[in-house]
Amino acid sequence: MSTAMRIENVGKSYRVWGSEWLRVASWFGLPVRPKEEHWVLRDVSFTIAPGESVGIVGRNGAGKSTLLKMITGTTQPTEGRITRGGRIAAILELGMGFNVELTGRQNAFHSAGLLGYSQQEIESVMPAIEAFAEVGEYFDEPVRTYSSGMQVRVAFAVATAFRPDVLIVDEALSVGDAYFQAKCYKRVQEFTALGTTLILVSHAIGDIVKHCDRVIFIKDGGVFADGTAQEVSNLYLDELFGKKAASLQETVDVVSEGMEGGSEDVFHTRPYYNAAEHRWGQGGARIVDYLIASEGQEFPARIDSGARTSFYVKIAFDRDFDSIVPGFLVKTLEGLFLYGTNSFLASEGRAGIAVKAGEVIVCKFTMPLDLNEANYLVSLGVSSGDPLAELTPLDRRYDSIMLDVSRGMQFWGMMDLKADFELVGASS
Template sequence: MGSITVSGVGKAYKFYSSRWARLAEWLSPFHKRRHTLKWVLQDINVSIGQGESVGVLGVNGAGKSTLLKMITGTTQPTTGSISINGRMAALLELGMGFHPDFTGRQNVFMAGQLLGYQAGEIAELMPEIEAFAEIGDYIDQPVRVYSSGMQVRLAFSVATMKKPDILIVDEALSVGDAYFQAKCFQRINNFRQNGTTLLLVSHSPGDVVKHCDRAILLKGGRVAMDSSSREVTNRYLDELFGKPDEAPADAEASIPTDSAAAHGLSQHDDVFHSRPGYHPSEHRWGHGGASIIDFLVSTPDASYPSRIESNTQTEFYFTVRFDSDFDQVVPGFLLKTLEGIFLYGTNSYLSSRGTAHHSAQAGSVQTYRFSMPMALNEGHYLVSFGISSGDPRQDLVPLDRRYDSVLIHVGRDVQFWGIADLRATYQQLNA
């Protein structure tokens, strides 16, 4: 019990040149084809055994949700077959199947009966469902007044009212708060320990690594990789951040040296945008006279790493080409969350405690490095670089600033609460 076999599955949708073309196709004597096929998935072959926990990853449009809908039977494959062995519970879309005008309690009975439970079973399980959802008196209010978090609380409680043989979870849990997410994953882990097969779709590599032993990467509607969750999430991050399949020769040096050229950093052209991890939505501004033309993120193990383990010493290099003479220039560095929260900012004056003094001549190219441990929680972060002129103790004139120009991913197997790792120590003191 609790297995899934997907054999040669493909899914295509019909596209018509106009609304009349569909009618003409229906009415034509020989049903002359007047449509083209758009293939969303092709040649999908996946086997998931009892008790396995498998994650599904892929960029938007890769076909993840379509695959899950075919597995759960809400849509049918165009080619191939899907075999399900065991009772399945699925949480694909937020509040899917809930009627907004009915109360939460009424929706629990309706959704439960759609899952195959008898009214008596649902009534017996109702106290446990209410206790797990923790929505209080809202259980007797219309679902239309629920927040998205309340809907997912109730939907998950219904889907997992009894241990299923197979549990399928799409991105719906990402809507819930951190407390409820932890509560849901605790229940999922309990199911896994008791033999439930888990299929999890998530955009969070950390969730996939934490909860899945194996992962599948979808790319362009096909299975691009099927391997351990760690290997697949690394490949997914490479795809997400635009890292080429084969690292260019100038990105292979992984041990920092004092030579910028040894790292392949450009000494002439602006190649900043071509580097892995470049964030196209950067905000670039400044008064001119200098241009930031290249960057490098390096750890002891890799250049342009797709994943930086928390607390790993990391080097951030950037190269500046000067078009004018400056008596004093000040390179700067800034780290932010995706939401824009400033985590850490510094410059050459602050990091050197006032000892660094740099000048620049027109036509010269200089490389600067900031080095620090990535003492952060699991997540994605934005890096900004800047070069200014003037006295750092007074007003600096921004020459070129590339804000939010690099996207990095920090990984951490055991997460903590918050963002920064302050490395607290603990000791029990006997009375």
């Protein structure tokens, strides 16, 4: 099997017909036109290789769920072709396929049967399904008595009772508790390590970056971007908080021209600068320079793990703002968020800073870099508005700085949470 899945020029439209005769005529391919036609997806094409972990992101209504329903075969495409390889297990809409009058056990038999497993095969894994779901005596109660989290527990346990060739999860885990989410993702990781293809739809960018190597961004009914998790997650964040007025390139052009008063952009001349940064924002402010100081040195070649380090950020303003809030974020090279803060959070509720057009300010974030030996990405930002309400991004420079943290492993993992140890008792 060379591909787990191939999507070729797929489209889906929902049609309103003037009469039932016209609807029936359309089934036979006769040249009839619908009264109304709404295209949810159009000209969608991509290929997923066996064993790939692929995330799908997009705003509500972008067509993500419709795409997954076509992939699983519960909805047929209006145009195009979908080629599937191997057995697919999917958790789509909450409780989809469950009969609320049947018990969890009965629904497990029914759902597993629809996946193509025999009665004997299902009976052999039923104890494992019941144990994984952890719903106790409710397993033999009608599903109508279940909470949404309990439905997800049973649905996931059934879908993963046998390792599928392709596992599709669409937001369902978002309603579960943190303990069960961790348990589910552990099973997903076990399956992907054995070659299962994962397709994950989630609005939680952290989950997408952590569990997916590749991300497909659906926008306006088509594939807007298809690339690495880090690259596409930045584009998706841009879409969510987005830039208005000028395009990204227009913003870059304005910054490149420079201004008097120390506001010329000099990022590209600084150590640690990452030319692959992702820059966006609504304008009115520009992050133009930075300085990193640690252990009495400016821009040290490497920063020791745990060293107290200051990040100075210079920001130029083209408009008046009653309240601006600078921000700071650290991520792994894979794009996993490790730590983020802003001027409001880091100064115990300091109010936003008022600035005038033409003004240039320098702010500083200082912290111990309690990170293990590795390379990390730093993102800088400045927003306007009420820190307790909604903030408007003015200039965001994602992944603009690459840090090299050294001195070997002093703890396991990525971050030092400063645990203390003491022996509080002993007996002989």
